[in-house]
Amino acid sequence: MKTTFLLSLLMSALLSGAVAADTDLSPYQPLLERQQYRKLQQQLSAVPDFASQPQLQLLHYKTMLSLGEDEALEPLLEAQRKQYPADAELFYLSAANKFNLAQAGSLFSAPGRAKAGLALLQQAIALQPDEIKYQQALVSFYAAAPGIAGGDIDEAHKVAEAIAKKDGVQGVLAKAKVLQQDDVKKALQLLKTAIEQQPQQAELLQSYATLLSQDKQHQQASNYHQQAAALFTEPGKQYESLYQVGRLAAVEGIEPDKGAQALSRFIEFFRDSDHPSYAWALLRLAQIQLKSQNKAAAEQTIAPLLAKEPAQKNLRNELKTFIKQLKG
Numbered sequence: 001m002k003t004t005f006l007l008s009l010l011m012s013a014l015l016s017g018a019v020a021a022d023t024d025l026s027p028y029q030p031l032l033e034r035q036q037y038r039k040l041q042q043q044l045s046a047v048p049d050f051a052s053q054p055q056l057q058l059l060h061y062k063t064m065l066s067l068g069e070d071e072a073l074e075p076l077l078e079a080q081r082k083q084y085p086a087d088a089e090l091f092y093l094s095a096a097n098k099f100n101l102a103q104a105g106s107l108f109s110a111p112g113r114a115k116a117g118l119a120l121l122q123q124a125i126a127l128q129p130d131e132i133k134y135q136q137a138l139v140s141f142y143a144a145a146p147g148i149a150g151g152d153i154d155e156a157h158k159v160a161e162a163i164a165k166k167d168g169v170q171g172v173l174a175k176a177k178v179l180q181q182d183d184v185k186k187a188l189q190l191l192k193t194a195i196e197q198q199p200q201q202a203e204l205l206q207s208y209a210t211l212l213s214q215d216k217q218h219q220q221a222s223n224y225h226q227q228a229a230a231l232f233t234e235p236g237k238q239y240e241s242l243y244q245v246g247r248l249a250a251v252e253g254i255e256p257d258k259g260a261q262a263l264s265r266f267i268e269f270f271r272d273s274d275h276p277s278y279a280w281a282l283l284r285l286a287q288i289q290l291k292s293q294n295k296a297a298a299e300q301t302i303a304p305l306l307a308k309e310p311a312q313k314n315l316r317n318e319l320k321t322f323i324k325q326l327k328g
Helices: 004-015 026-033 037-045 054-066 070-083 088-104 110-127 132-144 153-166 168-179 184-197 202-214 218-231 235-252 256-269 278-291 295-307 313-327
Strands: none
Touching: 026 037, 037 054, 054 070, 054 088, 070 088, 088 110, 088 132, 110 132, 132 153, 132 168, 153 168, 168 184, 168 202, 184 202, 202 218, 202 235, 218 235, 218 256, 235 256, 235 278, 256 278, 278 295, 278 313, 295 313
């Protein structure tokens, strides 16, 4: 199965701040923004009446999903849906977990789990039809999932058009998701035209930058990610673009100084976090430092990855290659 729509939905579910108005989550917001999920779990478990606060439980479920505790989370979500059958965010998170399980499952189980996730997502939309992020997730699913799992490009077009009638910017983003499946150039042109009309829309800039990078236009991609990072007020999206500036510097050699600065900001913000790109940011910064002949700085940057072996296989492999370069 393709993974793009799964990862996009997953991150959206985790970073969403949609909660009931009568629940004060402000004490937990700093940990949530910095993706310090294990610390957040510890704080939540210490709340005396945690079991009677469904929104705190929902927040705990988001941390479990982020930490890859999908199998353990599944029965908890199922029981919670029976108790709170009108909670749209709960169904949305349940869909994200199903998609994650589909991604991790076998070729035989994946389509069934993906279709179950689709049904949960559709129920979330039925419960809260004005929530555009749910509809954006549906566009992502229909556009990127294979037909055997419920993907349907025609349905993706229909939902994207419906979003456009409610919100112009979100409509462009939705339509670009659909177009990029078959024609990245058309998606780029759509976003470029929209940016010319609304140059301060950070989400348009970030989406455009992502597709420019996919189209191997790396310098332009870096430029637009820098613009997006300067405009975003939401930390998650801002630092996503900063990481990409750093990645392009390390991998493609685009503006190394700016890339190192962006990665340093990312590393400082997400220090001691569970962010999946934190270890990658350390490696990318070390790569820039080594290319700049600053071997001592590279060794210091990479030290945490040597002290504790990364869980991601592709990261471990690239780290081994880098260590050989460092010693060479």
